Amino acid sequence: MQSHPHAPAQATQPVRSRRELTQFVELPYHLHRDDPHFVPPLRSECRRLLDRRRNPFFAYGEAELFVARSDDGRVVGRIAAVDNPRHNDFHRARDGFFGQFECVDDPAVARDLFEAAAAWLRRRGLNSMMGPVNFTTNDECGLLVDGFDAPPCVLMPYNPPHYPALLEAGGLTKAKDLLAFERDGRPYDDRIVRIADSVQRRHRLRVRSLDLRDFNAETARIKHIYDQAWQENWGFTPMTDKEFTALARRLRKIADPSLVHLAEVGDEPVGVILALPDLNQALPVAHGRLTRFGLPIGAARLARAVRRIDRARCVLLGVVAEFRGRGIEAVLMRRLHEAGVTSYRGIELSWSLEDNHAIHRTITAVGATHTKTYRIYQRSL
Template sequence: MTAPASGPSATGAPVTVTPVRGRADTTAFVRLPYAVYRDDPLWVAPLERERRAFLDPGRNPFFEVGTVQLFLARRGRRVVGRIAAVVDPRHHERHDPRCGQFGLFECVDEPAVAAALFEAAADWLGERGLSRMLGPLNFSLNDECGLLVDGYDRPPTMLMPHNPPYYPRLFEDCGFTKAKDLLSWRIPMPADGEPPARFRRAAQRALAAPGVRVRALDPDRFDADMAVVKDIYNDAWSENYAATPMTDREFAHAVREFRPILKPELVQIAEVHGEPAGFLLCLPDANQALRAARGRLTRYGLPIGLIRIARATRRIQRTRALACGIKREHRNWGLAAAMFAQAQRAAFRLGHTETEFSWVLEDNRHVNSYTKAAGGILFRTHRLYERTTQRGAPHEVKPMTYTA
């Protein structure tokens, strides 16, 4: 068992980091962000019920394949930080058997608190034979990931992290260096809902090819179409940086989470000679509704949060392109363009005014150029960091690149 980590804080009072044990600690872990973001008008409070379910091994299927240890940092009785250390065997098999992950980091602006948290996670990972740590990942690349390092002027889109501007300094002061940047693009809706001419021509050429068809998700065969999305996702992302395949239960769990806001017109599936070839999954930005609930569905026994969400849902203006994948044998710019053109026209009919493409790996030149050609404006950057798990050891970066 990892011994409690401690160190002096900026005030001179001791900082102690201990593993999360029991319901009271879990509640403190879930509620810490409310203190960290108290004065941040852009923060979108997650639903507390959803966060508890995410941390529950009985309800989050990630725990069927991975192992997680949560830690809390306290100064006296006050909780001042938190972190999760993560072991995912799928990452070891596909990428680096020496690498563990960390995530769910939140901390007051005190280097000593951050250092104690990172050392606790590093020690726990090191005890399991891991010499490198990568993050933040909550808990894998299939969930929220990355630290916001540029673009603090807008509220976060659904499933995209948001953090105070001082977090990158805490990471870098504790020995972390950049592993990879994740880019976010926003595409304002054209007045006529049509993509730029060059992009539109590429889409038209793809649709004119023999056997090519792009269609919206069919609600009458929802399960079959989502199975297609899962299979293509795991295939298309199999060699991407730090990516791990989703199990059937993980994917089914994710679908249950986003199905209430899913619009079939915003999910496009490409077929070649009747066989699935690619998909584009766009969702209305639920964060625009969640901000109204302020993290709680009920207050004082009344469904105030539910009422606020219901009203705000009707005013959602932004969609997020959550995932896109094309099978290796069908990869070309035109097929992706055709799916996006169809999705953008549908978003226009639904009254949305902007689409966000997030996130895209910085060295994925193909998708970044394609997004720019669609009218995209680069507006936000998240970063994955890495360091060794050994205290005081020199940092060694293992190069990892995007595979198209």
Template sequence: MLKQLLLMIKIVTVNSKKELASFIDFPHDLYDGDPNYVPELFIAQRDLLTKHPFHKHNTVQPFLAYDGDKVVGRIAAILNNAHNTYNKVNDGFFGFFDCINDPAVSALLFETATNWLKQKGVTGKLLGPVNFSTNEPCGLLVKGFDSAPFLMDTYNAPYYEQLVEAAGLTKDIDLIAWHWDGQAYDDKSVRLLKSLEERLKRNNIVIRKINLKNFKEEAAKLREVYNSAWDSNTGFVPLTDEEFDYLAKDLKLILDPDFALVAEQDGKIVAFGLALPNYNEIFQKIKRGRLLPTGIFKLLFGKKSITSIRIYALGVIDGYRKMGIEACLYGTIIREYKAKGFKHAEAGWTLENNDMVNRAIEAIKGDPYKTYRLYQRAI
């Protein structure tokens, strides 16, 4: 069957600007009419695939599958050298996977990505989906198809799970996204916020907003916290200075200062919490992710209409956990969420085996409403 398909389906190695545009645009056609699909901004995807600092030390090769002159699938093979060095492995990744509901096409895409990685000397596992690592959007949606994704979450049709598993990939680990509807949360951390802050002050720890006027220096300190607080997570690889600055620059454009918080002890940042307005509510209305001619106005003037937030990151460095810092950060975010009249919130993702964090979210009535799965297969 696969040999017959090879005669009909053509795999194209993406190299030209035109091919890259087809690679970015394919999901728009695949999900045409899907009410929960959110198009990625074209300019952001183009820069991610061509200009991101990740490319300075790693290699990404996108591929397209054609049936005649029609695109029927895409995948990117990713050689993350930093991940392999940090974790002492020799693995490869796949990402940007989208495909029609045809297991033969998806099998060919996975075979293409695997062969490319083999040629690069990879001998371990094929892991994914990640775009480019777990520091970026990742995971295959396997639960929670009845609502649109929040900002920087992935999205796919339910049949993807069967396509991936038919290609011989098996579960590595699940990632959980948590949801709150309206005021359906436990506000204990808000009610105890003042006493928690007083207790932290006795240890010279204060909760404050990120200083946007001195953002470059703040970002450098936050990078140290990020690389320390998440270093034990599955698939983690520290961000380089350039990679973190690239991420921070993008986040600065959309963050709300009231939701950008740090915990500081004697000038040292020991934790931070960041919630972001859910710009996917706007992106969903921007046709094919193009800012011109009208998308830019929807982006510029739509912020006030956003009704939800995503708690994007909350991390505490080792030695400062279980002191009440997490509760203070959550309490402050919940207080601002309520004051601003938001209607929905998402936190995530969290690893399914991170019992301490998951119990804390359950305690404030978080609903584990979406599950994203990372897969693996021997190369």
């Protein structure tokens, strides 16, 4: 990775102009351009996330963007301070968040960024700061602290190995770890297959793939399971209907219906497993842009590269509380494996909370191993 010598940073300042917003967006492309594991996100997606008119988060939440500059005017760091009232109402808390953190390898610059974010959150009456979260725990979140030997999967964050030390220099400590697991395409153990078959018969469980012809109703079914299955999890905040619909429409563009399965008892949806083709395998060819010189060069390259994707990421695996602990998770994982084994050589399951021991037992029982750790940090204000 290329080093980035720089002069001492000036005071960190909020983003106010379109030019400053562009500099905010561009910073990670400059910082990580020589890192072989950095996957350049599409700039259009980065801007969509920050757009107050297009991101449904801003219907109820607020964020302030900051950049740090060196004495010669170059941007050497960035951060977003985030106020999420829905999180605080749901958890009866006064938590603030930070996200979008990028920084040169300089603890002084990092401290300035965290102080700017902390001061903004303090003025809003919040008494803690957690992150990285971009902008909710339903978006990309966590700092990679273990597993730097491979690129991230689709919709998972990435950072170089020196970032944890920068957060610690800013007074942040561990709040919770998020774990990623990996499984290759080898067949399931016969014992797991027998258990899954028995569970399916016992509960008269119907497991089916996603019906894109009934997309709106399917989205509502998945949201129902999501809200029920995750509501007791640390850090969970229910999505608004607009947030969930917007996310579903974005994911539909890259979804493989054979990787999305619902479990139903009678007419009631009780579980879901949702995996996505790992778009990050293809994204590097676009260099962060779908168009160049007015031509869809990046889009054409990306379309060709997508056909070579051979791994997936399991984004959701959940069962409503009433049916949890009965082996339905194993049934769903087996169905996902059967559907994807001919097209995908492996799958990442991410993320799960470090203390969600029940799901970890299921994941490891089917042959997956822990490969990456992401961390949510915290600091009192």
